Amino acid sequence: MAGNKDDFPYQLRIWEQAKKEIDSLDGSQLIFVEKGLKRIKQRGLNCGSPLHGKLEGYRKLKNRKMGLRIVFGQDARKNTIKIIDIVALGKRSDAEVYKTATARIKK
Secondary structure, eight states: OTTOGGGSSOEEEEOHHHHHHHHTOOHHHHHHHHHHHHHHHHHGGGSSEEOOGGGTTEEEEEETTTTEEEEEEEETTTTEEEEEEEEEEEEOGGGHHHHHHHHHHHO
């Protein structure tokens, strides 16, 4: 049955602040994010590109045309790769999304 949460090997936990960022997106941006989240649920940490520096261990999925990034990583608290944390969404301009993700992870 399509849409069943068991169809995907990974579960997503979207941080509250990231949920607010998703809710503020327009239609075309939301389509990219929904496809990206589905891809993360299917492939886990095998999709996107690795991040470096303070975000080492996290990954990004990007839409170059829109300038949007989804920052995600393994649920460190449960030490499992079955739950993927969606930490932040936003534009790359002035590295805003990466600064936001770094601040959230530090908390």
